[in-house]
Amino acid sequence: MTKADVLVIGSGISGLSYAIKVSQQMPDATIIIVTKADEDESNTKYAQGGLAVVTDFDKDNFEKHIEDTMRAGDGENKRDVVEMVIREGPARFQELVDWGTHFDQENDGDYKLGREGGHTENRIVHHKDITGFEIERALLETIKKSPNIEMLDHHYVIDLLTQHHVPGKDWDTEEIACYGAYILDERNKKIKKVTAKITLVATGGAGHVYKNTTNPIIATGDGIAFVHRARGKVSNMQYYQFHPTAMYSKRDGMLFLISEAVRGDGAKLRLKNGEKFMHKYDEREELASRDIVARAIDNELNISGDDYVGLDCTAMDQVKFKEHFPNIYNKCIEEGIDPFAEMIPVVPACHYLMGGIDIDMDGQSSIKNLFAVGECTNSGLHGANRLASNSLLEGLVFGHNAAMKTVELLKENNFNFDDLKAIPEWNEEGMKMMDEMVMVTYLRKQLQELMSDLVAIVRSNTRLELAKKKQRDIYEAVTELYNYSILSPQLSELRNLVNISYLIIKHSLKMTENKGSFYNKDLATKPLMIAE
Known part of the structure; x- marks a missing residue:
């Protein structure tokens, strides 16, 4: 068993900061920071556009950014969170x-500010078109010190x-506590019990539930x-x-993502x-905001x-x-595309x-001693649709708040680990190694096809009900595999x-109206197009 005061799961901007x-x-x-791939592999690394933050107070202000965020989120945001x-x-x-971290600057030292869909002012600070890569580099260098x-x-x-890992123990869903995690060391093929007073989940998104993703x-x-x-x-998984x-x-x-900043600088869709x-x-x-542009392209x-x-x-301007x-x-040249021709x-x-x-404003989840920050959370910032380049900002602010609350709890040191003694080491007795991965690959493709065809940009009641049935079949097959197999990351x-x-x-089926990124054509009350 490995012990730590703090266990961080994920190595993007949220977990590292x-x-x-x-x-x-x-x-x-x-x-202890654990990450399932190389230390720099995260959604942060691939963020192109930049970070949305008010820096030019002559032209911009907090109120404009707040209203842009609320408008993009279709009013489903929590205003107090947005303001914070x-x-x-x-x-x-x-x-x-x-x-x-280096951000592009003008000759006079002011930051170069880009503009993206949904923003009413130029407020995106960036490092060329590899902002996330630059942020990840700087944070990892700081970590190593x-x-x-x-x-x-x-x-x-x-x-x-x-x-619930304690054998024979009844437990109250309102009083769950986290004591760490079971973690597979891929190099040594061993599953460890890693305990911690505080655990932070910063694992990012779930883009590979669909066939095509920028993740x-x-x-x-x-x-x-x-x-x-x-x-x-x-909650809010329908968004x-x-x-x-x-x-x-x-x-x-x-x-490969073509940053929204390209359209912000004048590119046109045709x-x-x-x-x-x-x-x-x-x-x-x-x-327009991303949900509108994506549905427009999908419809065309x-x-x-x-x-x-x-x-x-x-x-x-080519230069x-x-x-x-x-x-x-x-990337365009590599793919044989001259973007100027x-x-x-x-x-x-x-x-x-x-x-x-x-999570709440401190990043605390409904589970005691468990925090979460970033894309894996429903913080209330984004509502029904994220405003471009607000995600890196969310990771920084909630990462800070969660850290301050963690320090407070560690200093109080009121941790009760009585249950921990009864939590067993990982047991693989009776399990067998899969002799081939074809079943995992097949079921993953089936799931991605199902989600891409029936639960994507435009949904319908019929599509969702069919998806529910098909998903249940895949769930049962995967559960059977899990119950008798020695675990692999795949x-x-x-x-x-x-x-x-x-x-x-499940969350899509509960929706009674279209909001932000969620669109069910059976719930539509106005035409998709404003003009013919």
């Missing part, structure tokens, strides 16, 4: 800079340790799934944002024949039967484009989950994706 804060406040605390995050934003942003933080890569969390391969909803299995409260512009590919899996179409859906055209593709639409950058979007430009083929792809683990991820799909379908 939280760990740094706790380490700085309590240099004698033992902090946005007002705390500049201080948390400055800490990122102090930790060594912290002697009380241990980073364990290729460690996969299977389940949280709670009272890295690690985004399989692990944190949400194991908190759900531990009877923690999870899944599809990014309008991922580079089209004939291969399923992770698609059909294959060159016709514009966004004016038919929203007066803001390309700068259904009408035309085409595989993709075009993103027209041919009229944009500025290469300076602001070097990664996107290089032809349109970039784009399609909507699963991008960001607004729902997840219920089987565990499949188990988690099955949990995620169940929650998305």
